[in-house]
Amino acid sequence: MNTLNKRTLLKTAALSAVTLAVLAGCGKKEEAAPAAAPAPAAAPAADKLKIAFMYVSPIGDGGWTFQHELGRKAIQEKFGDKVETSFVESVPESADAERVMRDMAGQGNKLIFATSFGYQEFVQKVAADLKDVKFEHATGYKQADNVATYDTKTFEGAYLAGIVAGGMSKTKTVGIVASVPIPEVVRNINSFVLGAQSVDPSIKAKVVWVNEWFSPPKEAEAASTLINGGVDVMYQNTNSPSVLKTAEERGARAFGKDGDMSAFAPKAHLGSAVVDWTPYYTKVVEDTLAGQWQSGSFWWGVKEGAIDLKKIADDVPQDIKDRVEKARAGLKDGSFAVWTGPIKDNTGKELLAAGQVADLKFLTGINFYVAGVEGKVPGTEGK
Numbered sequence: 001m002n003t004l005n006k007r008t009l010l011k012t013a014a015l016s017a018v019t020l021a022v023l024a025g026c027g028k029k030e031e032a033a034p035a036a037a038p039a040p041a042a043a044p045a046a047d048k049l050k051i052a053f054m055y056v057s058p059i060g061d062g063g064w065t066f067q068h069e070l071g072r073k074a075i076q077e078k079f080g081d082k083v084e085t086s087f088v089e090s091v092p093e094s095a096d097a098e099r100v101m102r103d104m105a106g107q108g109n110k111l112i113f114a115t116s117f118g119y120q121e122f123v124q125k126v127a128a129d130l131k132d133v134k135f136e137h138a139t140g141y142k143q144a145d146n147v148a149t150y151d152t153k154t155f156e157g158a159y160l161a162g163i164v165a166g167g168m169s170k171t172k173t174v175g176i177v178a179s180v181p182i183p184e185v186v187r188n189i190n191s192f193v194l195g196a197q198s199v200d201p202s203i204k205a206k207v208v209w210v211n212e213w214f215s216p217p218k219e220a221e222a223a224s225t226l227i228n229g230g231v232d233v234m235y236q237n238t239n240s241p242s243v244l245k246t247a248e249e250r251g252a253r254a255f256g257k258d259g260d261m262s263a264f265a266p267k268a269h270l271g272s273a274v275v276d277w278t279p280y281y282t283k284v285v286e287d288t289l290a291g292q293w294q295s296g297s298f299w300w301g302v303k304e305g306a307i308d309l310k311k312i313a314d315d316v317p318q319d320i321k322d323r324v325e326k327a328r329a330g331l332k333d334g335s336f337a338v339w340t341g342p343i344k345d346n347t348g349k350e351l352l353a354a355g356q357v358a359d360l361k362f363l364t365g366i367n368f369y370v371a372g373v374e375g376k377v378p379g380t381e382g383k
Contacts, residue, residue: 048081048082048083048084049079049082049083049084049110049111049285049288049289050083050084050085050086050107050108050109050110050111051072051075051083051084051085051086051109051110051111051112051113051285052085052086052087052088052104052107052109052111052112052113053068053069053072053085053086053087053088053112053113053115054087054088054091054097054100054101054104054112054113054114054115054116054119055068055069055087055088055089055090055091055115055116056090056091056092056093056115056116056118056119056213056214056239057089057090057213057214057239057240058089058090058214059087059089061214061239061240062240062241062256062259062261062264063238063239063240063241063256063257063258063259063261064115064213064214064239064257064258064259064275065089065115065239066258066259067258067259067274067275067276067277068113068115068138068277069087070276070277070278071276071277071278071280071281072085072087072113072281074278074281074282075278075281075282075285078282078285079285079289082289083285083289086104086107086109088100088104091119093116093117093118093119093122095122097114097118097119097122097123098122098125098126101114101122101123101126101135102126102130105126105130105133109133110132110133110134110288111133111134111136111284111285111288111293112133112134112135112136113135113136113138113281114135114136114137114138114140115138116138116139116213117138117139117140117180117182117184118180119137119140120137120140120141120142123135123137123140123142123147124142124144124147127144127146127147128144130146131145131146133146134146134147134148134288134293135147135148136148136149136150136284137149137150138150138151139151139184141297141364143295143296143297144295145295146295147295148284148293148294148295148296148297148298149296149297149298150280150284150297150298150299150300151184151298151299151300152275152277152280152299152300152301152306152307153299153300153301153302153306153307154184154188154257154258154273154275154307155184155187155188155190155191155338155363156191156301156302156307156331156338157257157273157274157275157302157307157308157309158188158189158191158192158195158235158273159191159192159194159195159327159338160195160271160273160302160308160309160324160327160328161192161195161235161255161270161271161273161309162174162191162192162193162194162195162196162197162198162235163195163196163198163199163320163323163324163327164195164255164270164271164309164312164313164316164320164324165192165195165196165203165233165235165255165270166195166196166197166198166199166200166203166320167199167200167316167317167319167320167323168233168253168270168316168320169196169200169203169232169233170232171230171231171232172200172202172203172204173203173204173205173206173229173230173231173232174192174193174196174203174204174205174206174231174232174233174234174235175205175206175207175208175223175226175227175229175231175233175234175235176189176192176205176206176207176208176226176234176235176236176237177208177210177219177222177223177226177234177235177236177237177238177243178207178208178209178210178236178237178238179209179210179211179212179213179237179238179239180211180212180213181209181211181377181378181379183363183364183365183366183367185237186366186367186368186369186377187363187366188235188237189205189207189235189237189369189373190366190368190369190370190373191338191339192205192235193205193369193370193372193373194338194339194343194370195327195338197372198323198327199320199323203372204372204373204374205369205372205373205374206226206229206230206231206373206374206375207369207373207374207375208222208223208225208226209222209378210222210238212238213238213239214238214239214240215238215240216240216242217242219236219238219240219242219243219246220242220243220245220246222243223236223242223243223246223247223250223252223254224246224250227246227247227250227252231252232252232253233252233253233254233270234247234252234253234254234255235254235255235257236254236255236257237257238257239258241256241261241264241265244256244261244264244265244268244269245264245265245268247265247268248264248265248266248267248268252268253268253269253270253313254268254269254270255269255270255271255272255273256269256271256272256273256274256311257272257273258273258274258275259272259274259275260272260274260310260311262311269311269313270312270313270316271309271310271311271312271313271316272309272310272311273307273308273309273310274307274308274309274310275306275307276305276306276307276308277306279300279304279305279306280298280300280304280306301331302328302331302332303331303332303333303334308328309324309328312324337357337358339352339357339358339362339363340352340355340356340357340358341353341354341355341356341357342354343370343371344370344371345368345369345370345371346368346369346370346371346372346373346374348371351368351370367379367380368380
């Protein structure tokens with residue numbers, strides 16, 4: 001019973017006692033008052049939707065995980081008391097991921113975002129046991145009744161950055177510090193090169209793999225290797241700003257990826273391909289609160305505001321900025337697709353004929369380098 005109702009009953013009892021005393025003094029018999037109707041029970045507060053995020057790197061990485069964290073904060077602010085969010089950072093893509101997700105579910109979380117590709121098999125395993133929990137797996141491709149997958153078209157941001165690189169490289173050789181050799185990373189490498197070659201078809205590219213998502217020392221070492229090999233503009237598919245910092249130290253130029261990394265190396269910074277998870281996270285939470293969450297595969301890009309090249313450096317020529325804007329506008333209205341033929345791989349094999357647009361199967365299975373990129377994708381040697 002709440003405080004207000006207690007006070008009401010105490011007042012009623014006191015008034016009744018006074019009335020009885022007065023009537024008794026008058027010698028008049030008092031009829032028993034009908035029992036007061038019980039106060040209606042207060043409606044129980046609606047349960048909050050508990051939401052947990054699992055991150056592969058620290059939230060201070062300035063890139064991939066930092067952007068997911070911004071998305072988490074955004075939905076906490078938007079939905080207020082309707083949700084309760086939490087996160088665990090630096091979770092390896094190993095059995096630790098399964099342990100963390102089971103712990104999250106044990107704490108009452110009914111919606112869990114697993115934000116790295118390597119969590120995929122652990123998400124599938126845990127989701128099979130916990131049917132009352134909904135899972136959202138970033139960059140994965142395996143769904144289930146309670147597992148949806150989602151991603152941003154980071155290759156569109158890589159392509160826009162490539163346009164700038166093609167207009168800024170003096171050595172005509174660009175470089176990429178790559179993380180883990182999976183199709184999404186290879187797709188980004190190639191898209192960056194295609195963007196550069198859209199400005200200057202003679203552009204060549206070198207790639208150094210570090211085989212980790214977040215390893216600042218390895219990323220810095222890889223960047224130095226590229227610069228030593230003649231690269232003067234670099235892109236990255238890793239999570240820290242080490243590539244940019246190395247570029248600044250060595251007098252090269254580079255891009256931020258996933259987050260705005262301009263503050264880390266203002267002289268070297270040419271632009272940042274920034275991912276914004278907020279639109280998608282907002283939709284998922286709205287659907288879940290409305291009881292309309294559905295499994296599926298969701299892939300948002302420039303059109304949906306999920307990726308864009310931001311803070312292009314002041315010294316980038318206006319005609320290059322205009323090229324970026326034209327491509328951006330085409331991606332938004334659907335009149336342009338990055339992977340449109342003619343496109344050949346670096347052995348000369350035609351992959352897409354002139355005018356042919358890659359379909360989803362093609363895009364999600366890329367394991368080759370386009371023409372102009374040195375070497376072979378790890379794991380494909382000898383094939």
